[in-house]
Amino acid sequence: MDDQNKNLILATALSFVVILTWFILFPPEEQAPAVTDSDGQVVTAPVSDGLAPQVGSEAAPAPVAELGAPAAEAARIAIDTARLTGSITLAGGRIDDLSLADYRETLDPTSELVRLLSPGADALPYFAVHGWLAVDGVNQDQVPDPDTLWELESGSTLTADTPVTLVWDNGAGLTFRKTISVDDNYLFEVEQSVENATGSQVSLRPYGQIRRDGLPDSRPFFILHEGLVRMSDGTLEEIDYDDLPDLSTDEQRSEVEANGWIGFTDKYWMTNLIPTPGTGFRSVARSVNGVYLAETVYPAVSVAPGGTASTQTGLFAGAKEWETIRSYEQEDGVEGFIDSIDWGWFFFLTKPIFAVLHFLNGIIGNMGWSIMLLTLCIKTLLLPLAWKSWVSMAKMKELQPEMEKLKEAAGDDRQKMQQGMMKLYKDNKVNPASGCLPILMQIPIFFSLYKVIFVTIELRHAPWIGWIRDLSAPDPSSILNFFGLAPWGTPEIGSIFYIFSLGVLPILLGISMWMQQKLNPSPTDPTQKMIFAWMPWIFMFMLGSFASGLVLYWIANNTITFVQQYSIMRLNGHKPDVFGNIIGSFRKSEPAAANKSSPPKGKK
Template identity: 60%
Template sequence: MDDQNKNLILATALSFFVILIWFVLFPPPEPDPAAITEAAPVTETLPATAIAPTAADPEAPAPEAAPTAPDAPRIAIDTPTLKGSISLLGGRIDDLSLRKYRDTLEPGAEIVNLLSPIGTDAPYYALFGWAPGGGLTPEQVPGANTIWTAESDATLTPDNPIALTWDNGTGLSFRREISIDENYMFSVTQSVTNSGTEPATLAPYGILARHGLPDDLMNFFILHEGGIKMVDGELTETDYDDFLPAGQHEDVLVATEGWTGFTDHYWMTTLIPRGETSFDISTLQDPRRDIYQTTVKQTTQTLAPGESAAAQTQLFAGAKEWEAIRNYQNDGGIDRFLDSIDWGWFFFLTKPIFAVLHYLNAFIGNMGWAIIGLTLLIKAVLLPLAYKSYVSMARMKELQPQMEKIKESAGDDKQAMQKQIMELYKKEKVNPASGCLPILLQIPIFFSLYKVIFVTLELRHAPWIGWIDDLSAPDPSSLFNFYGLLPWDAPEAGSILALIFIGILPLGLGISMWLQQKLNPTPTDPTQKMIFAWMPWVFMFMLGTFASGLVVYWIANNMITFGQQYLIMRSQGYKPDVFGNIRESFKRKTASEPQKDPKK
């Protein structure tokens, strides 16, 4: 491969990075808040679409509201990971916060709120019920506005399930048992007994409803936020912009296994019907009220007098913790539940990379050092390929003086210069293309690690050393206050000043790239030489806004690469003198400048 092809590959790789960085620095614009339809009024507890479905007509409107959710009696929820309450209006789970996570790192910050009832700024809740059929009316089955009776006033805990009852007065009695584990999984068992004289036809359902868009919606191309469903092994992700209005959506039949819900950056709610029967999934939007919802409706059942029926649905409502979700998948039998985490195109890399990172963090006890340990492992795996590359670079570095002579003798005749250089490569048995492979391999690895650091919860608010208290955020230090020595705050992360007055980690990145570059062959073309000379400092500013964890990885990668390359080049008889070359370059520059007359 000649220098032109090599440069083409390098240009392609750099173009990839430039596109990635452009989208990071200039993400797609967020939707105009003025264009979003106003959320439903407080008195409207549910959208008028599919919230109280019937067996014959899934789009039947919900009945008028009973007392609003905040005013209805409540049952407390208290677990090691969750706190909140269940409203007896509809038996809805609509008040839930995550004990282990806080909104910010500021002292006294509130714990993260996940679900909120009607009457708050952003209602978001789960409810369950029975869809009427076969002559039943919506008033004869429990729905959104049913006032349930609690069998006791006990708190819902992992050791204490609670039960709700309701009788329709015409022969159907309903019971709902709710239990919860020590993490984030509710189990809701709905049962009905027909003590009347006529058959009753009805279908159990569960609904997740969200009023308006999330306040913390990132709208970033690298992360999916919105609807998510698994249908018989096939994952489907639906952006909020792609939710179809009620009446235009399609019901999806799940034959064996599946689940549906909403996924945010770090949190998720998911409905998982359990049992041997099939069920339908509906994902839709009520545009007038700006409410998004996903629904599961299980098989319609006809109960003869004296018969009973029951259906179970699990509700995951919590943080997307890898280990917890993996246990629900492996031990709880939830099909491909780990795919609820957005692993991206390179899932075959991101999944194992995160698994190794997770175990390293568990062993070391610090995510920053775990990232450095992961870098060492990646470099060890790639060493056989890197060895050939570094040997080739050492040989090319030795040939640099001869290449300079060829360039001088060829003058402006580029074709003759390329021919002589290729003959030199052939004579010395040097393959310049062998240096490209490690660069190309680094692209998917870098992107996969960026994806892991960006989307996985384990790096959120994870400290490293000193001033780095959140590896998922940019380096908070800044030259603006001389890295904390001056008595004023650094510019806000993401601002123009923060980009200009770079932090310590971006500065270390630039220096590490510059050191590594000193071991590589210098391009013969002046333009390429100038571009490569400026590249470390351009990347230093560009990547200054990236997550600290990613910058830590890149610095570690550069320094390990520098050490490997230096030792391999010495083993091949070439003794690089990085700082000696710098001094020599400075001497040549000084000698070429016109000398001042000391008499003047």
């Protein structure tokens, strides 16, 4: 086997290994089922002994909310902004009912809005609550807990222009207030204050808590992080849901000196507690009997008799939009907030790739065409690297007749074959290894773009043309119903027959790979030749269920590569009869076609 073919086989094998590892060797883990009672109802996790706050303890965690009757019976305050709709319950002053006005569950414009937070009536509880921990001079039952019934002091509906203020008097000289405001996007501001009329000094610790009961109702992907995410003074930490119960006390807590945030992230949505930049706090991640908690606990504040103390914190609850999140980072000083998006191991590629894609989409207004233009930009950047490679491969293709003669002369003597090929390469100044470098360069770019298309919400429900209405989903057309001409449907995603339900884009992908392959030298070994001949069609089936945006990128990449390679070969005096070879490949064998190629320069 010659070095050129060894390297090409190696590069291709690496591509197959990585893709197959993703989807076969490491399938998605099954989510643990929710705990139910004998009637099949979801059980609300009880408060575990030893986890209630310890009065006066600097290490006290925030209390775990008990979802009792007050949450269902308490009055509510409506949330109504251009991007958010929902309500706040006066039970605990929880933000526990929130839907995203710009996003629906499906492409159907009449489908339900995406619901992010829930009080637990028709979904597992998921909410944010803010409160106080008693430290000195006051008992814990004298401070508001997550079920305390507050009163509305001012405001009627929470909008971007009108905040609301809640008040609670403990009857023992302490008056607590909670003022909640929200901006035009997804950032809430919660200001808590306590007024001391007890006649003696008291000490309290403010806290914020996000509680999520059970696991999200979504299909898990091992390449995507869903769970807790937090930033602590520049250090990003991602903890999966199933790892939270196993954390030690030291692992649960992170002492943040100045800048940080903590919360839960899904594929497209997230909730995060964001203390005021420059504020120190304790970041706590824990799990209690199937309840997942993200907390910010602040240093104790002392309130003199007749005095007032207050604290302010942010709460992000919304879609993981790149531009919105970046504005909070750059304009509001939320350090590292852009890293709440799961950029993956190739973050040094995924971040700039998406930035360019977002810029192009801002100009073009269509993500599909932006992907194609991005591909052209990437291929232009890689052109100097590819130039020498394609010139070398052009020479290799012209040497095919000589290589066939060497193979016939050497017979089964592999050493003689290798020596003859190395001499042939040397005499014609051909580097057999240069052909696989562009292939190797494409692997991290391919995976980076796959990551970008998979995790960024900007591709969700983004249309391209005609039948492609969602670039984050597979091509919905199918050869099994003649691309919509037949009256029957197609197999659903996950069905054993779905892999055979090829759409238009996967078929174009296979054709584009096949055409590009015709410009490259054919292996002399029959086994290798067979592998390479089947490769475009194998990839066609493997990538057929990938996101349409990724398949579109691959088609554009193959097409641009074909044009570039063909042009470079022509400019360097080589005249590949690729179109004749494509037609002829249906009628005759490859060796016969190869014998009609022009002889190499200097050979008779």
